Amino acid sequence: MTNKEKYNEAFCNAFEINQDQLNGLKYQGIKLWDSVGHMTLVANLEDAFDIMMETDDIIDFSSYEKGMEILSTKYDVQF
Amino acid sequence: MCNSDSSLTGKYALITGCNRGIGKSILQHFAEKGVNIIACIRKKNEEFDVFCQKQMELNQISIHIFYADLLEEESVRQFVSDLYKSKLPVHILINNAGVVSKGLLPMTSMQQLKDVFQINFFSQVQITQGVSKIMMRQKCGVIINMASIGGMDAFPAYMSYGCSKAAIIYFTKTMSQELASYHIRVNAVAPSMTDTSMKEEMGELANMEIQRRCAIKGLIPVNDVAKIVLFLASDDSSFINGQIIRVDGGM
Numbered sequence: 199m200t201n202k203e204k205y206n207e208a209f210c211n212a213f214e215i216n217q218d219q220l221n222g223l224k225y226q227g228i229k230l231w232d233s234v235g236h237m238t239l240v241a242n243l244e245d246a247f248d249i250m251m252e253t254d255d256i257i258d259f260s261s262y263e264k265g266m267e268i269l270s271t272k273y274d275v276q277f
Numbered sequence: 278m279c280n281s282d283s284s285l286t287g288k289y290a291l292i293t294g295c296n297r298g299i300g301k302s303i304l305q306h307f308a309e310k311g312v313n314i315i316a317c318i319r320k321k322n323e324e325f326d327v328f329c330q331k332q333m334e335l336n337q338i339s340i341h342i343f344y345a346d347l348l349e350e351e352s353v354r355q356f357v358s359d360l361y362k363s364k365l366p367v368h369i370l371i372n373n374a375g376v377v378s379k380g381l382l383p384m385t386s387m388q389q390l391k392d393v394f395q396i397n398f399f400s401q402v403q404i405t406q407g408v409s410k411i412m413m414r415q416k417c418g419v420i421i422n423m424a425s426i427g428g429m430d431a432f433p434a435y436m437s438y439g440c441s442k443a444a445i446i447y448f449t450k451t452m453s454q455e456l457a458s459y460h461i462r463v464n465a466v467a468p469s470m471t472d473t474s475m476k477e478e479m480g481e482l483a484n485m486e487i488q489r490r491c492a493i494k495g496l497i498p499v500n501d502v503a504k505i506v507l508f509l510a511s512d513d514s515s516f517i518n519g520q521i522i523r524v525d526g527g528m
Contacts, residue, residue: 240410253406
């Protein structure tokens with residue numbers, strides 16, 4: 199599985215959505231991506247990429263695209 | 278539920294500040310129940326190493342020792358990062374480490390206040406942030422914070438200490454609400470004067486005042502506090518959440 203596929207799967211599992219809903223998805227843009235859902239997403243991503251996200255990055259993680267930027271620049275996850 | 282008193286065996290408990298006093302007694306009580314220990318202490322201590330080795334042999338458990346200076350945010354961050362990398366589960370977190378600080382208001386520097394809060398509050402929050410994420414994935418866990426009667430009752434010259442412990446009490450109550458949906462319980466123990474080196478640090482005047490207010494006189498044995506912690510970690514207390522358990526002889 200590629201990193202992009204793992205990333206997408208983390209979102210789909212956390213928010214019970216399909217891959218075609220991911221582009222442009224923003225925090226609190228759908229019902230399940232609330233603060234609790236955000237923590238589920240973070241847990242999924244930490245598991246998928248074997249990382250521990252810093253609190254500041256969890257706060258900055260505001261969209262599907264922003265998340266990829268954070269993971270690639272700070273956690274060496276290449277997409 | 279992931280713990281019961283009889284099934285604590287094989288679980289992992291992270292205990293901060295467990296090389297002496299209450300923390301060491303908690304470690305011993307958990308070890309005797311077959312709980313594996315993740316010890317977080319400030320620096321390497323050979324006497325503690327020997328103690329841990331003995332506990333491991335006696336109780337057939339593992340003890341993993343990590344070092345962190347709770348006064349330094351970066352040191353705590355590194356500890357949490359190392360804990361993640363170790364892949365150890367954490368079923369029980371005991372935020373025990375703390376320092377005493379005393380001084381009348383005009384004699385309390387802002388730096389002193391910040392240092393007390395860094396050790397007694399901010400570092401505990403930082404550790405809990407990391408460990409609660411592990412527990413959220415497990416969908417179970419118990420967090421026990423070491424508060425103090427000083428966080429509820431006022432004593433002259435203990436503003437900084439009391440405020441830091443009051444913060445831990447509020448933190449306990451808030452976290453108990455926030456983490457309950459993940460089956461994580463959060464409680465605190467608030468002892469009065471225990472029979473540890475802290476009594477010397479508190480000073481004779483504070484000791485006398487505490488004794489004056491106590492219905493049952495005398496120092497509280499550390500074992501009494503450790504047994505409450507053991508109870509709170511077990512399934513015997515599965516519906517106790519967000520509580521501050523005073524161990525004070527009746528003040």
